[in-house]
Amino acid sequence: MRLSRYFLPVLKETPAEAQIASHRLMLRAGMIRQQAAGIYSWLPLGLRVLRRIEAIVHEEQARVGHIPMLMPTLQPADLWRESGRYDDYGQEMLRITDRHKRDLLYGPTNEEMITDIFRAHVGSYRELPLTLYHIQWKFRDEIRPRFGVMRGREFLMKDGYTFDVDRDGALHAYNRHMLAYLRTYERMGLTAIPMRAASGPIGGDDTHEFLVLASTGESEVFYDQAVCDLALGDREVDHDDPAAVRAVCDEFTQLYARTDETHDEAAFAAVPEDRRRVGRGIEVGQIFYFGTKYSEPMGATVVTPDGARVPVHMGSHGIGVSRLAGAIIEASHDARGIIWPEGVTPFHVGIVNVKQGDMAADSACDGIVNALTARGLEPLYDDRDERAGAKFATMDLIGLPWRITVGPRGLAQGLVELTCRRTGQAEEMSPEAAVARVAGIYARA
Amino acid sequence: MRLSRYFLPVLKETPAEAQIASHRLMLRAGMIRQQAAGIYSWLPLGLRVLRRIEAIVHEEQARVGHIPMLMPTLQPADLWRESGRYDDYGQEMLRITDRHKRDLLYGPTNEEMITDIFRAHVGSYRELPLTLYHIQWKFRDEIRPRFGVMRGREFLMKDGYTFDVDRDGALHAYNRHMLAYLRTYERMGLTAIPMRAASGPIGGDDTHEFLVLASTGESEVFYDQAVCDLALGDREVDHDDPAAVRAVCDEFTQLYARTDETHDEAAFAAVPEDRRRVGRGIEVGQIFYFGTKYSEPMGATVVTPDGARVPVHMGSHGIGVSRLAGAIIEASHDARGIIWPEGVTPFHVGIVNVKQGDMAADSACDGIVNALTARGLEPLYDDRDERAGAKFATMDLIGLPWRITVGPRGLAQGLVELTCRRTGQAEEMSPEAAVARVAGIYARA
Numbered sequence: 001m002r003l004s005r006y007f008l009p010v011l012k013e014t015p016a017e018a019q020i021a022s023h024r025l026m027l028r029a030g031m032i033r034q035q036a037a038g039i040y041s042w043l044p045l046g047l048r049v050l051r052r053i054e055a056i057v058h059e060e061q062a063r064v065g066h067i068p069m070l071m072p073t074l075q076p077a078d079l080w081r082e083s084g085r086y087d088d089y090g091q092e093m094l095r096i097t098d099r100h101k102r103d104l105l106y107g108p109t110n111e112e113m114i115t116d117i118f119r120a121h122v123g124s125y126r127e128l129p130l131t132l133y134h135i136q137w138k139f140r141d142e143i144r145p146r147f148g149v150m151r152g153r154e155f156l157m158k159d160g161y162t163f164d165v166d167r168d169g170a171l172h173a174y175n176r177h178m179l180a181y182l183r184t185y186e187r188m189g190l191t192a193i194p195m196r197a198a199s200g201p202i203g204g205d206d207t208h209e210f211l212v213l214a215s216t217g218e219s220e221v222f223y224d225q226a227v228c229d230l231a232l233g234d235r236e237v238d239h240d241d242p243a244a245v246r247a248v249c250d251e252f253t254q255l256y257a258r259t260d261e262t263h264d265e266a267a268f269a270a271v272p273e274d275r276r277r278v279g280r281g282i283e284v285g286q287i288f289y290f291g292t293k294y295s296e297p298m299g300a301t302v303v304t305p306d307g308a309r310v311p312v313h314m315g316s317h318g319i320g321v322s323r324l325a326g327a328i329i330e331a332s333h334d335a336r337g338i339i340w341p342e343g344v345t346p347f348h349v350g351i352v353n354v355k356q357g358d359m360a361a362d363s364a365c366d367g368i369v370n371a372l373t374a375r376g377l378e379p380l381y382d383d384r385d386e387r388a389g390a391k392f393a394t395m396d397l398i399g400l401p402w403r404i405t406v407g408p409r410g411l412a413q414g415l416v417e418l419t420c421r422r423t424g425q426a427e428e429m430s431p432e433a434a435v436a437r438v439a440g441i442y443a444r445a
Numbered sequence: 446m447r448l449s450r451y452f453l454p455v456l457k458e459t460p461a462e463a464q465i466a467s468h469r470l471m472l473r474a475g476m477i478r479q480q481a482a483g484i485y486s487w488l489p490l491g492l493r494v495l496r497r498i499e500a501i502v503h504e505e506q507a508r509v510g511h512i513p514m515l516m517p518t519l520q521p522a523d524l525w526r527e528s529g530r531y532d533d534y535g536q537e538m539l540r541i542t543d544r545h546k547r548d549l550l551y552g553p554t555n556e557e558m559i560t561d562i563f564r565a566h567v568g569s570y571r572e573l574p575l576t577l578y579h580i581q582w583k584f585r586d587e588i589r590p591r592f593g594v595m596r597g598r599e600f601l602m603k604d605g606y607t608f609d610v611d612r613d614g615a616l617h618a619y620n621r622h623m624l625a626y627l628r629t630y631e632r633m634g635l636t637a638i639p640m641r642a643a644s645g646p647i648g649g650d651d652t653h654e655f656l657v658l659a660s661t662g663e664s665e666v667f668y669d670q671a672v673c674d675l676a677l678g679d680r681e682v683d684h685d686d687p688a689a690v691r692a693v694c695d696e697f698t699q700l701y702a703r704t705d706e707t708h709d710e711a712a713f714a715a716v717p718e719d720r721r722r723v724g725r726g727i728e729v730g731q732i733f734y735f736g737t738k739y740s741e742p743m744g745a746t747v748v749t750p751d752g753a754r755v756p757v758h759m760g761s762h763g764i765g766v767s768r769l770a771g772a773i774i775e776a777s778h779d780a781r782g783i784i785w786p787e788g789v790t791p792f793h794v795g796i797v798n799v800k801q802g803d804m805a806a807d808s809a810c811d812g813i814v815n816a817l818t819a820r821g822l823e824p825l826y827d828d829r830d831e832r833a834g835a836k837f838a839t840m841d842l843i844g845l846p847w848r849i850t851v852g853p854r855g856l857a858q859g860l861v862e863l864t865c866r867r868t869g870q871a872e873e874m875s876p877e878a879a880v881a882r883v884a885g886i887y888a889r890a
Contacts (some may be wrong), residue, residue, distance in 0.1 A: 006512065007512050007565035007566075007577060009565075022531075035517055035521060035558060035561075036549065037547075038547075039517045039519055039520075039521075040790070041514065041517060041558070041562060042514060042515040043562075044514045044577070047514050067452050067489050068492055069452070069486065069491075069492050070487040070495070071487075072480055072582075072599045073599065074481070074484055074598075074599055076480060079480075091544045096539065096541050096551075098539065098586050099586045099588065100482075102481070104481065106541075113486070117486060117488075120478065121454035129454060137518055139519070141543055141544045154517045154518065154519055224778075442594055
């Protein structure tokens with residue numbers, strides 16, 4: 001993409017209304033624009049990040065056999081009257097009346113609707129286990145929306161729902177989600193720690209939140225520093241093998257890590273003192289097993305192998321997709337701007353032409369863009385007629401992990417510069433070598 | 446995908462509420478489920494089609510240099526008060542009040558919001574031309590939602606907005622959209638005829654609708670039969686060359702083709718009698734040039750090369766993404782079910798194992814699935830323990846364009862059967878040949 005033909009409205013000033021780094025940087029980098037309190041447009045650069053996050057979520061759900069579908073944003077109130085949550089949910093639920101005076105609501109979550117779909121179409125244990133999920137816009141009418149997309153009102157969420165004939169099956173589904181989520185966050189460059197949590201309005205006793213450590217997080221967290229060293233890495237886990245999946249979950253949950261809601265001073269005291277940490281975290285996902293909380297009142301039953309009819313055991317499992325864009329920035333930025341992890345960067349590499357209009361520089365940049373594109377990479381080429389300093393500042397602000405700098409002086413010796421955004425380290429090499437190096441980095445990422 | 450692990454709730458009965466083929470077939474094939482009047486869930490098979498349609502729309506927008514972004518579903522009423530449309534829009538607009546008593550609405554279209562984004566960030570002719578688009582859920586509170594996703598209330602639409610410094614630029618953007626749309630529809634296997642239209646609540650004089658001929662269409666259409674023979678095919682058109690783009694548009698609009706809204710009996714009478722046709726059509730897109738209708742009242746201006754400040758010339762350009770799923774079925778089905786064009790099929794090929802449990806058949810099916818997957822294709826393998834007849838009926842209903850039938854009798858001679866859903870023609874060949882044939886078909890599609 002040529003920046004001269006793109007729409008990247010970066011801001012010079014720091015917006016006064018933004019209290020935290022991710023909100024400031026998303027506004028300054030031209031990623032989002034607020035349209036109403038807690039309601040944002042995703043400008044082109046922001047949308048690219050959102051789509052990369054979504055793609056990783058989808059890929060990791062597919063890897064463990066979960067099936068994508070899509071429920072609508074609006075729901076009939078009657079479904080929520082069946083579960084009893086219509087009145088319970090309070091003012092966070094956006095209630096709507098249509099032209100025929102029917103009560104609708106903008107879905108904050110989808111337990112009722114998915115249970116309705118299940119009861120209409122599934123009747124036998126033979127059709128289980130089943131996991132359906134969607135990634136859809138939701139709405140919670142927060143009383144004080146703030147922190148940009150981190151606590152917005154209209155937000156994008158992945159929510160998945162599991163259906164099993166019994167508690168054992170449902171717990172395997174729960175563990176399988178934990179495994180998939182751990183891999184999802186790792187691919188985004190995040191350390192997201194599963195912590196036992198309180199269930200809130202979804203219900204259920206078994207629930208873990210996933211928290212990314214950040215000083216601006218809304219939750220206080222207490223943890224054993226050793227949890228930060230855990231990583232799935234490349235290991236293969238058979239997602240159909242309950243013992244194998246459970247072993248991974250045990251590994252990631254045996255060390256102490258709790259939010260203030262479930263914190264246990266006595267257990268925390270047992271953590272070796274030099275590893276005891278108190279900090280703050282951003283919740284980026286949560287998994288729940290809640291048994292028959294919805295299937296019983298809504299009549300979602302299956303026939304078991306011995307002919308009995310039982311309510312299906314369910315769980316629900318969510319990832320805050322739009323919130324992750326903010327959380328990743330909270331975890332990865334510096335004074336100059338965002339530092340995208342390779343997994344979610346909006347463009348793979350920035351090309352800065354320090355002397356636009358110089359024939360050699362222009363033609364070298366075109367060549368590099370073409371070579372990168374031919375390798376399946378998406379570069380952002382700053383071809384504007386601007387000072388080099390302004391171009392560097394823009395690249396640093398929007399945070400592409402790698403930058404190739406092209407100028408007449410280096411080209412006279414056949415060299416361009418490859419710079420790592422995170423470390424600032426720069427290295428001179430031929431254009432071909434720079435392209436190969438960048439391609440190699442993303443082939444491994 | 447193995448059907449035994451998928452969620453494909455096909456219906457045996459024809460749903461009584463569905464009046465047209467696409468609605469009946471989408472329900473029967475387990476593509477959608479109605480959650481409220483005109484509000485649907487997209488079940489897994491339906492979502493796959495929707496995503497393929499979206500992908501084609503995105504690719505063709507990218508091809509002509511348009512930039513994707515994403516605006517929210519909810520909008521502040523104040524923006525619409527600026528343009529004067531808040532009161533004009535009538536009961537089709539879903540009006541919402543939040544907990545703080547602020548007026549919101551569920552966006553039926555986005556002219557106001559994109560104009561707001563433009564005026565906040567763009568101020569010079571140097572930044573033009575600019576085309577921004579998004580694919581987002583919208584809501585129109587139709588008084589009588591019907592025909593399934595063809596006239597739903599919550600619907601997915603691509604809407605693009607063009608910004609140019611003058612009328613000439615805006616008309617080129619208009620023509621460029623026509624070119625992109627023609628290619629978009631062709632890739633979906635549709636003949637969508639551009640017809641001069643009336644502008645309705647968007648405003649503007651220059652507008653064309655794109656209509657797919659179908660007896661269930663809501664518009665009466667009058668056309669020269671020769672328009673149905675026009676095709677873009679593989680031709681390359683430089684989308685930055687106004688004359689080249691305009692020549693294509695002239696070619697596709699010079700023959701008579703009008704809806705009842707703009708029909709001109711005298712002009713129609715000039716069409717050779719043997720080519721004069723009266724029929725019905727489904728609107729699947731519309732393009733508008735409306736000049737400064739929004740930029741003037743909302744103050745979206747740019748400085749021109751000679752230093753003047755003028756309101757920007759705008760257009761808006763929409764494709765009904767969710768509606769297209771229905772329109773394609775209306776145009777392509779038979780008594781047994783849907784017939785997907787290769788460009789939008791939810792799976793590339795179906796595999797029917799006529800004797801599940803037979804070792805040779807099972808292993809041949811696995812091999813075919815693996816070979817297809819290795820070539821980047823997505824097969825749907827019916828591995829259920831069902832009669833062959835039931836499997837064939839399901840495959841015919843869901844309409845995959847190609848089917849490979851595997852059974853012990855054929856395998857004894859090293860043969861499987863490749864069947865074309867559209868023609869019913871079947872041919873025996875080796876499994877390897879069947880895989881190669883299907884791969885070849887999609888490489889050309």
